Amino acid sequence: MRKPSHEDEKPRILCIFARMKESLSNRKIAVLLSGGVDSSVVLHELSRAGLQPDCFYIKIGPEEHEEWDCSSEEDLEMAGAVAARYGCRLEVVDCHQEYWNQVTKYTLEKVKAGFTPNPDVMCNRLIKFGAFDEKKGHEYELIATGHYAQTEIIDGHKWLVTSPDPVKDQTDFLAQLYDWQLRKALFPIGHYRKEEVRQIAEREHLINAKRKDSQGICFLGKINYNDYIRRYLGENEGEVVELETGKCIGKHKGLWFHTIGQRHGLGFGGGPWYAVRKDVKRNILYVSKGFEPATAYRRDFEIADFHFLTLPVEMEDVCFKIRHTPEYHKAKLEKRGNGAYTVHAEKPVQGVAPGQFCVVYDEQHHRCFGSGEIAWSCSEEL
Numbered sequence: 001m002r003k004p005s006h007e008d009e010k011p012r013i014l015c016i017f018a019r020m021k022e023s024l025s026n027r028k029i030a031v032l033l034s035g036g037v038d039s040s041v042v043l044h045e046l047s048r049a050g051l052q053p054d055c056f057y058i059k060i061g062p063e064e065h066e067e068w069d070c071s072s073e074e075d076l077e078m079a080g081a082v083a084a085r086y087g088c089r090l091e092v093v094d095c096h097q098e099y100w101n102q103v104t105k106y107t108l109e110k111v112k113a114g115f116t117p118n119p120d121v122m123c124n125r126l127i128k129f130g131a132f133d134e135k136k137g138h139e140y141e142l143i144a145t146g147h148y149a150q151t152e153i154i155d156g157h158k159w160l161v162t163s164p165d166p167v168k169d170q171t172d173f174l175a176q177l178y179d180w181q182l183r184k185a186l187f188p189i190g191h192y193r194k195e196e197v198r199q200i201a202e203r204e205h206l207i208n209a210k211r212k213d214s215q216g217i218c219f220l221g222k223i224n225y226n227d228y229i230r231r232y233l234g235e236n237e238g239e240v241v242e243l244e245t246g247k248c249i250g251k252h253k254g255l256w257f258h259t260i261g262q263r264h265g266l267g268f269g270g271g272p273w274y275a276v277r278k279d280v281k282r283n284i285l286y287v288s289k290g291f292e293p294a295t296a297y298r299r300d301f302e303i304a305d306f307h308f309l310t311l312p313v314e315m316e317d318v319c320f321k322i323r324h325t326p327e328y329h330k331a332k333l334e335k336r337g338n339g340a341y342t343v344h345a346e347k348p349v350q351g352v353a354p355g356q357f358c359v360v361y362d363e364q365h366h367r368c369f370g371s372g373e374i375a376w377s378c379s380e381e382l
Helices: 006-024 037-048 070-085 096-112 119-135 179-184 194-203 225-233
Strands: 029-032 054-059 090-094 142-144 150-154 157-161 238-242 248-252 273-279 284-289 297-308 317-321 329-337 340-350 357-361 367-374
Touching (some): 029 037, 054 119, 096 225
Antiparallel strands (some): 150 157, 238 248, 297 367, 317 357
16 A cells, blocks of 8 residues: 655645634643654644744653753753744743652552553643643643644544554553543644654754654653662562473562563573563562563453543444554453453453553544553462
């Protein structure tokens, strides 16, 4: 199948832009500028539509009293330059303490309990559309961000729908938003692919047009994840056991340094080895040997506390993803009650880890219904 060219996409983009321009007239809009190219193009698009939103930079960080690092200073400098370019004021909103209390501590507590958390998901819910709204966002009708996601009004309700860029789509990071947060969310570049956003930034000579995308967990910056975890949780040595034989092949320094499905960084010879299970009570990490061992895959698993984005719907034949990848998995959901479901995947899925969010979509992986946390089962705890 031929990939759509930029020329093919022009009518679609012009139509979306025209609708955006019409629907946003006289709306009070706050733009969250991060210093990156995506949020900068958001401001460009809104300005091109004749709007002049107010711009905000959210200050966060890993510790209660830690100084900003040089990358944070550069982010703010870039955000300031872009805001000035379009004649918009930029205000810094300090959510440092809120981030520590809500997102960082959530991450550390989940990791300590043996789970695989996703702090970026919680950052959107608790900080970008949470703490920021409490401090400044409540003064605005809409909060615009550079996420690769879209929204649609279906039967009078606002739904989160996927971006045309399968690699950059970020609906999975937004799948824990409350319904009122989604109603205020605006994603002006969600209809673009990443290369189109870069082209716009270069065409407009934006200062950060060629700046690389940020990688890793949002609050860590350039800090190594394992170093950070060691700093707060220390080490807790335990056995590494081969699942199939029960043989101890070495020691780990703490279950929190490992996640289910991990292959790289285990540090054992004679592999490759995959981390396949954790026994938190006995502090044992179970591994399997070989390339893509069957024990690294699962077809059936439980999710708990399912959170519907817009409103509850009946879910049976669906698509889902458990990590930020372009691939979607087909499945049937079996309702258990009290927000719990059993996922029966059509094909085995690698690296299903308790604590991850299972994000559920319709069969066409277009409309996002919401997400639930993958739960422990007897097989994990052995």
